[in-house]
Amino acid sequence: MKRNTWQREAVREALGSNEGFVSAQGLHSTLRDGGSPIGLATVYRALADLAIEGEADSLQSDQGESLYRACTPGQHHHHLICRSCGLTVEIEADAVEAWAHEVASANGFTEASHVVDVFGLCAACGALAATAR
Amino acid sequence: MKRNTWQREAVREALGSNEGFVSAQGLHSTLRDGGSPIGLATVYRALADLAIEGEADSLQSDQGESLYRACTPGQHHHHLICRSCGLTVEIEADAVEAWAHEVASANGFTEASHVVDVFGLCAACGALAATAR
DNA sequence: GGCGATACTGATAACGACAATCAACCTCTG
DNA sequence: CAGAGGTTGATTGTCGTTATCAGTATCGCC
Numbered sequence: 122m123k124r125n126t127w128q129r130e131a132v133r134e135a136l137g138s139n140e141g142f143v144s145a146q147g148l149h150s151t152l153r154d155g156g157s158p159i160g161l162a163t164v165y166r167a168l169a170d171l172a173i174e175g176e177a178d179s180l181q182s183d184q185g186e187s188l189y190r191a192c193t194p195g196q197h198h199h200h201l202i203c204r205s206c207g208l209t210v211e212i213e214a215d216a217v218e219a220w221a222h223e224v225a226s227a228n229g230f231t232e233a234s235h236v237v238d239v240f241g242l243c244a245a246c247g248a249l250a251a252t253a254r
Numbered sequence: 255m256k257r258n259t260w261q262r263e264a265v266r267e268a269l270g271s272n273e274g275f276v277s278a279q280g281l282h283s284t285l286r287d288g289g290s291p292i293g294l295a296t297v298y299r300a301l302a303d304l305a306i307e308g309e310a311d312s313l314q315s316d317q318g319e320s321l322y323r324a325c326t327p328g329q330h331h332h333h334l335i336c337r338s339c340g341l342t343v344e345i346e347a348d349a350v351e352a353w354a355h356e357v358a359s360a361n362g363f364t365e366a367s368h369v370v371d372v373f374g375l376c377a378a379c380g381a382l383a384a385t386a387r
Numbered sequence: 388g389g390c391g392a393t394a395c396t397g398a399t400a401a402c403g404a405c406a407a408t409c410a411a412c413c414t415c416t417g
Numbered sequence: 418c419a420g421a422g423g424t425t426g427a428t429t430g431t432c433g434t435t436a437t438c439a440g441t442a443t444c445g446c447c
Binding site: 181185187201203204210212214216217220221224225228229230231232233234235236237238239240241242243244247 | 314334336337343345347353357358361362364372373374375376380
Binding site: 257 | 422423424425426427428433434
């Protein structure tokens with residue numbers, strides 16, 4: 122049986138009110154700062170559950186940290202992520218989907234999945250970097 | 255100054271004689287089993303160096319482990335990786351390169367880089383899975 | 388509303404991958 | 418061949434994540 126607890130709800134809400142990807146530990150301190158006496162282990166569990174249920178996307182930062190973000194459920198999509206501020210735009214890539222399957226089967230591969238994410242500097246951060254230079 | 259040591263060479267060779275991606279720790283035990291008294295820290299350093307110099311590609315496994323593989327230097331490419339046996343095929347994707355930059359600039363992003371990897375079952379592993387089923 | 392079963396929570400310990408340390412060592416140059 | 422300094426490696430430290438387990442909260446049922 123699956124139960125609804127305020128902790129799980131708090132994690133879902135904290136995720137939804139965030140623009141970009143967040144680390145589990147970051148989300149935990151955010152919640153703590155917001156007054157919730159939620160435990161770190163619970164945040165990890167809730168995030169893992171949300172990711173499995175398709176309510177959150179996860180990716181690994183270049184330091185190997187797991188980052189999470191709320192996403193529109195039941196829809197396959199990729200991300201355009203600002204390297205500086207973490208701002209994330211969901212992008213669709215039907216052409217890339219097709220290409221991936223094509224390349225896979227051309228090499229005899231089946232059951233193809235893929236990892237496609239684009240990193241860059243968003244307009245704001247790009248301007249900031251230009252002035253700082 | 256950069257020096258040539260048999261340790262660094264051993265790591266390079268062990269990488270080259272491998273079909274798929276290997277973990278640092280896995281490579282270390284392989285070398286140890288082969289008789290080299292090489293240290294774990296050295297393997298990590300050598301792999302990091304090779305990755306920076308472009309002689310090796312690295313990616314993160316879904317458990318957050320860093321995996322390495324020898325690659326043709328000075329050439330941007332992506333990978334088609336067998337989920338079961340680790341067999342890896344280097345693939346080129348000019349279309350995807352173009353698409354990535356296009357999507358990025360369409361959203362005001364600059365300095366776009368991207369992560370594109372395709373996972374699947376290679377012909378051999380696919381056949382194996384079919385007979386086992 | 389009360390009750391019992393049981394899924395959930397959370398402080399902490401354990402774990403695994405990786406980075407830092409530092410004395411001993413080896414490689415290159417002159 | 419000798420000196421300088423980059424390199425090594427056993428060990429320790431760090432950090433993110435997971436397992437543990439007793440206590441707690443939630444839900445179905447009466």
